[in-house]
Amino acid sequence: MQRNGFKYANLFLMLLLTLFIFTLILEIITHTDPVSLITNIISPEIQFAIRLSLLTSVISTFMCILIAIPVSYSLARYDFHGKAIINTVLDLPMALPPIVAGLGLLLIFGTTGVGSFLADAGLKFVFTVPGIIMAQFAVNISLMLRIMRSTFEGINPRYEHVAQTLGCTPFQAFIRTTLPLSKNGMIAGSVITWSRGIGEFGAVLMLAGATRMKTETLPIALYLNMSSGELDLAIAAATILILISGITLYLFERKGGVAKLY
């Protein structure tokens, strides 16, 4: 039928793009045969990278939640002078290339008084595992703030008002009403933050460096092994990362509306 030329052209382009992206993934997964893929995944280096990635991303996600709750609550519920400026500053890390954020962190912790003070106190960030966590945190905090802010803005403040008239302090009222009601947003935000933390490369490379079996997260493992020509190990790391992305996307679709934030 003549009428559908426009529609069919659109759908054809859609299928083409889908095929391209699908091929992208498939090329990685099928590049080695299943047996050697599994062998590489259970190699000590990749196992180390998986463990380090999980550890650092879980901790940095936890830090993001902990900081994002009070900060985004402030942005959602209070009015104060300079709110627009603070908001813009807090949004910056989202617009900043991660490698630049990594450089900034390196300068703060590597060259300033605060940095050496923390290093003397035993908290070294440059070329260390805590550095990985800090890099993931700094890059992801803005997105977590946005998600939590819009979550809090979607919860009627009158729940807290009612709780306060019934005997709660403002803090108790928050804990009993708004916090439990923000569960879905918090889960969605955590899943994104976690997934982006695991995949973070540029900022981690800058602050924590790429040292085999020391600061070797999965993306760093991919990078190191590509550099040294060990394609199979790189592909093993990439496969795990694809798996994690898939899981994230699945969890995210299930949380529906909040997904639109991303």
Add this chain to the structure above:
Amino acid sequence: MQRNGFKYANLFLMLLLTLFIFTLILEIITHTDPVSLITNIISPEIQFAIRLSLLTSVISTFMCILIAIPVSYSLARYDFHGKAIINTVLDLPMALPPIVAGLGLLLIFGTTGVGSFLADAGLKFVFTVPGIIMAQFAVNISLMLRIMRSTFEGINPRYEHVAQTLGCTPFQAFIRTTLPLSKNGMIAGSVITWSRGIGEFGAVLMLAGATRMKTETLPIALYLNMSSGELDLAIAAATILILISGITLYLFERKGGVAKLY
């Protein structure tokens, strides 16, 4: 007053985080004195990086728009079998770490028949400038799709229906009504895509490599100069990237609602 303990604790944490992020930026910008910062910015290497970054990001943004319009229109307006699966595949690049996407591209263009066919036809992507563009495109297309899809979904299809009854073909009706009405979403999407294209590091590193004065975009310049210990040149590149992020954020806030997508 006793009542504001909760509020003040929240606001205090907010200020602390703002200060942290602000310091991050400030450390970079103030690390070299203004004179040598400018000297470094106008050095041939950084000038090359700026030009290459602008060129590649503008082209990849243009490609993203061109592909995103028909594909997101299909997703917004048509119902068909397998829509959910196609949607998930098209969302994948957003959840995938860029370095993994870069690896996938490298495998497609470096090892497959399609890749060598294109290379024979003169279209080489591995370790070339077109590779930079392709890497930026692959990483950003999902976000552009999301923004354009929600833009199209926000435009009443009845505009096109009316235009069709008044004599337009479906394509003409789209060009005369929905397309002009989606201007704001398109601008917002382009600004994000452009900014993320300029800042893209992992995927570019994988596919196009880091060759001085050849595939040296601003993030690659930052990385190369950090590796070779030329901190001042790295900071010059970072400063330009910060500037671009600031402009992006500003343009974005002005486009209001659509910003929430990010």
Add this chain to the structure above:
Amino acid sequence: MIEVSDISKTLGDFELERINLSVNEGEYFCILGPTGSGKTILLEMIAGIYNPDIGSILINNFDVSSLLPKDRHISMVYQDFMLFPNMNVRENIGFGLKYTDLKLDKVSINSKIEETAEMLGISNLLDRHPSTLSGGEKQRTAIARAIITEPALLLLDEPLSALDSGTKGRLRQELLRIHQLKKTTTIHVTHSFEEAFTLADRIAIMHGGKIHQVGTPDEVFRKPNSKFVADFVGVENLFHGTSVIFNDLSEIKVNGHTIISSTRREGDVVISIRPEDILLSKDPIDSSARNSFTGVVSDVIRMKSTVKLVIDTGIPFRVVLTKRAYDDMGLSCGSEVYLTFKASATHLIC
């Protein structure tokens, strides 16, 4: 002539079932039904936005079922105006002229736009942006945009529903006038019986994806063929008449009787009187009420706690009484009674 034959369509949860309709050349045809009855989908299928799953649509004996909307010679007006926000009023009205086979030059396009705008009383708005218009002005623009292409069939999807009641009345008049002028075959979808009653040559009652009854408004009103149709249309005293203004009041001639209304309007009108507003008595009443008629009880319908009477005075009035009042007055079919109602209870709806 429009011939809709055996059309069925499933869209999501919704189902249209074997719709048959035939609309005569030049007829003003209303499709009347509650929200969700499938009226708009039917209209959009006639327009060619959707294709029916089965069945065919003929416009002037030509099967258009597989044609694009642009080749069907129709125009569509939606409830929510759908003026193109990226064009001014002039560009909106002239939109369709660029795509006709006529190949008009700029001068004749402009004169056609101005002529159509004139007809709808929006000549002074041509350079305005749609967002600056009132609801009534927007719908006038949409109507102008639709009729300028001189379609074989004009489709109106609840064109008055988004307007306030004053504007609604004026635009209803306008639709009537344009139809008398242009004689364009028109299908008008609405949920308001009042609207259908005042505009349509014939109406179809639609509910749950089916057509329940087709006929002139009077036929459907007087002889509803199902309980649904009866409930949907049978609630008001609605009469056609001719009004003149005298001493600041409207005097409306209906079937030889004169009814007084405190709403002022001249010419052909439709009046409505709520059954609860009519007072019944066995003797004439001298009161502040301006309307008084003698009639005979022609039908008695007993409800739960009230009684509905049809009183034939030459005009068939419906009156609602409490059971007790009905018993006290000792009425039955054939009783002669007096009807009284105030001029302020007589609403002029058109």
Add this chain to the structure above:
Amino acid sequence: MIEVSDISKTLGDFELERINLSVNEGEYFCILGPTGSGKTILLEMIAGIYNPDIGSILINNFDVSSLLPKDRHISMVYQDFMLFPNMNVRENIGFGLKYTDLKLDKVSINSKIEETAEMLGISNLLDRHPSTLSGGEKQRTAIARAIITEPALLLLDEPLSALDSGTKGRLRQELLRIHQLKKTTTIHVTHSFEEAFTLADRIAIMHGGKIHQVGTPDEVFRKPNSKFVADFVGVENLFHGTSVIFNDLSEIKVNGHTIISSTRREGDVVISIRPEDILLSKDPIDSSARNSFTGVVSDVIRMKSTVKLVIDTGIPFRVVLTKRAYDDMGLSCGSEVYLTFKASATHLIC
């Protein structure tokens, strides 16, 4: 006793200006005003959600202006219920008991919850989730949650506005009954004069951030002190009375007169008759209408095309006539007239 002294507050574009109010111990006090008049902000300041910019609030002679809401011994019920969606009905009602100074054990908490639920007729809903309740049930739960802590002051923010009319009537009765039982000082904010008229001991009329008039409903209704108040309250015939059901109709005693209504309800009621529904005549009328009274024209207000009369029959009726009817009947102040209206025109609103 609640004493609000000279409170002012600017919130965004909105301004409350020097509000003074004093509510007596045990009083049911209504704050009545249109949307946007600042009623809710005033209530939330009394609750302690916002602090006034200047001025003070005393509850039982104790200045609470700088106290947290939890230390003010108040409870709040919002129009939109605000039941905690993460708790069931039982947990919602019992919420406040965990934070009182009483340190109740689990058993006495439970018995108190059940007792309060009993009082509001929602005992069978205790294990249900709020999302499964109807509007009326939600608001009963919210009221139970508010009164279980035995507050010194109950604040109700349009508690009936989100309910359909039937539920609205029943819950209004409920509020009245609870107040008679508990004698809790209550401030009830509403935009419905009907609501204030049926519930309040005294009312305050609020508009544009200011209090315009304070008094009993009758005072405000009969002697509005400004055009705004007159327009806002002076549109209906509203009367208190006692109703008994006889022969399927309600017979309502008002000031010694009996008014018949086809709405059935017994006990203390408020009735309303629209001025347009009353027929005026110089001689008695024998008709289907159940209500007929003799009275004297006590006031004549000329409008654009109608005339408003106040007819004193012992009850002051407002009647609206067309100008011509008024002239034809040759009425003036002091004329004796007959009033007639149907039982179905007599609405029982409480």
